[in-house]
Amino acid sequence: MADTPPGTPLPTPPTAAPLPPSVDSVTKAPRRRVSWVRALVLTAVILFIAGCAVFMVWTLGESLGGEALLIGVIAAVLPVPVLVSCFLWLDRYEPEPLKYLIFCFAWGAFVSTAASLTVNNFAADWFERLSLPTALTAVLVAPFIEELTKALGPILLLIFRRREFSGITDALVYCGLSAIGFAMVENILYLGGYGYATGVERYGPATGTQQVIAIFIVRILLFGFAHPLFTSMTGVGLGIAARAADRRVRVLAPAAGLLLAMMLHGTWNLLPTLTQATGQPLILLYGFIGVMVPIFFGMVGLAVWLRSWEGRLTERTLPDYVQAGWLTPPEVAALSSLGRRHAARVWAKRVGGDAGLKAMRGYQFAATRLALLRDGMRRGLDRRPVDRARAAAEEQHLLQALSGYRAYFVGRDPQAPVGVWDGRRYHLRFPDGSQRPVDAPDEPVVPIPVVLAPPPPPPIFPGYGPPPGWPGVRPPAPWPPGRP
Numbered sequence: 488m489a490d491t492p493p494g495t496p497l498p499t500p501p502t503a504a505p506l507p508p509s510v511d512s513v514t515k516a517p518r519r520r521v522s523w524v525r526a527l528v529l530t531a532v533i534l535f536i537a538g539c540a541v542f543m544v545w546t547l548g549e550s551l552g553g554e555a556l557l558i559g560v561i562a563a564v565l566p567v568p569v570l571v572s573c574f575l576w577l578d579r580y581e582p583e584p585l586k587y588l589i590f591c592f593a594w595g596a597f598v599s600t601a602a603s604l605t606v607n608n609f610a611a612d613w614f615e616r617l618s619l620p621t622a623l624t625a626v627l628v629a630p631f632i633e634e635l636t637k638a639l640g641p642i643l644l645l646i647f648r649r650r651e652f653s654g655i656t657d658a659l660v661y662c663g664l665s666a667i668g669f670a671m672v673e674n675i676l677y678l679g680g681y682g683y684a685t686g687v688e689r690y691g692p693a694t695g696t697q698q699v700i701a702i703f704i705v706r707i708l709l710f711g712f713a714h715p716l717f718t719s720m721t722g723v724g725l726g727i728a729a730r731a732a733d734r735r736v737r738v739l740a741p742a743a744g745l746l747l748a749m750m751l752h753g754t755w756n757l758l759p760t761l762t763q764a765t766g767q768p769l770i771l772l773y774g775f776i777g778v779m780v781p782i783f784f785g786m787v788g789l790a791v792w793l794r795s796w797e798g799r800l801t802e803r804t805l806p807d808y809v810q811a812g813w814l815t816p817p818e819v820a821a822l823s824s825l826g827r828r829h830a831a832r833v834w835a836k837r838v839g840g841d842a843g844l845k846a847m848r849g850y851q852f853a854a855t856r857l858a859l860l861r862d863g864m865r866r867g868l869d870r871r872p873v874d875r876a877r878a879a880a881e882e883q884h885l886l887q888a889l890s891g892y893r894a895y896f897v898g899r900d901p902q903a904p905v906g907v908w909d910g911r912r913y914h915l916r917f918p919d920g921s922q923r924p925v926d927a928p929d930e931p932v933v934p935i936p937v938v939l940a941p942p943p944p945p946p947i948f949p950g951y952g953p954p955p956g957w958p959g960v961r962p963p964a965p966w967p968p969g970r971p
Contacts, residue, residue: 539597543672551679559679562699563671566707574663577656577790579825580797581855587644587651591661594640596668606632622760630752637665638721638745645725653859655726656793662722663715670714678702712783713755719786720748732867755779798824804858813886822854839896846895857885
């Protein structure tokens with residue numbers, strides 16, 4: 488439904504609401520002023536990660552040599568785009584800021600590996616001085632320090648940027664990227680050191696190349712999911728904590744997820760250790776098929792289900808704004824799945840061109856963030872008055888963004904009748920000039936919005952209050968609802 492009757496020319500987009508140059512510039516609340524303290528902290532974090540990167544490059548270069556390091560880097564980087572794409576695929580409803588994704592990847596690749604390498608080497612030397620097998624390091628030390636350091640980056644994001652955690656899906660993405668970065672650098676050591684350098688030292692370059700290929704097949708093609716799988720357990724705990732109002736859950740859920748990640752990682756390292764000690768390869772085979780494979784597919788199923796849950800969240804939350812007159816039932820229905828969102832973008836491009844397509848993408852992103860924000864209000868995630876006021880201001884900002892985006896595709900379809908939605912029913916004008924109200928259908932799936940009557944504010948949760956200037960700018964209806 489649209490506000491233009493069949494046969495009339497398409498209206499010109501309003502000059503009061505130009506299409507923004509980027510989605511982020513409109514769909515996110517105004518940024519805080521960058522103080523010298525925040526600038527100093529940001530600079531310190533960047534320098535710290537850069538220092539760890541330099542340490543790892545120097546350490547690996549000294550240990551492997553230039554040629555082995557180069558071959559290890561090339562081989563280890565090959566699977567990274569595929570693994571990163573899998574995690575970004577989970578986050579299509581509400582993509583996370585690129586800077587935080589890069590932070591988590593760099594944290595796992597450099598900070599976590601630097602700390603883990605230092606602690607593991609110290610533990611191995613200590614076990615050797617005690618005349619104990621150095622293999623104990625892989626079982627008793629490595630799982631704890633590696634999982635702790637991999638998770639520390641996402642944990643810092645949760646503490647200082649909690650609003651960037653919309654749930655378990657976001658936590659899985661952050662933790663997964665940290666684990667991918669860690670695995671990439673670790674694979675450099677295995678492929679370049681234990682593979683190429685060892686083979687060249689013993690038998691020559693041909694043997695080194697063969698060993699690189701063999702390790703690549705076993706360690707990356709077959710077991711490349713291991714580190715992301717371990718750290719995803721921590722991600723589940725962080726995601727639960729991000730959407731929990733109870734402080735006990737906020738502490739216990741990440742701790743339980745981290746402990747589970749350590750146990751799973753330790754079990755994984757124990758399997759080859761037992762196989763080597765007993766000479767029974769079936770231990771590794773049974774452990775892989777009976778333990779790791781079911782857990783892997785269970786986690787994949789959980790991630791896919793959570794991905795669809797994020798889409799269904801709009802159906803559960805945004806009806807508040809439908810009743811208040813900010814959205815129409817078809818718009819909410821069109822946000823509930825990626826297929827319907829794609830259909831809405833196709834329609835927007837047909838009636839509004841590239842500007843309409845870009846506006847629909849921004850609209851969908853803003854609507855998803857609005858649903859997550861509203862869900863947080865229902866859960867009572869913001870305890871401090873300043874956080875509640877910020878959430879209310881962000882809500883107004885997102886509603887204003889939705890109104891601006893709608894102006895680029897509302898009223899542009901000449902094949903749709905004139906209609907106005909007042910929060911309860913449609914007011915339609917027919918070709919003979921008559922007008923009558925029509926109730927919304929039970930299954931509104933047509934992704935075509937109509938003009939909105941000026942809305943009252945949506946239900947206010949305790950402590951949030953209406954933001955200043957409510958209800959904000961609204962494109963006027965072509966004719967008042969209720970009049971012929």
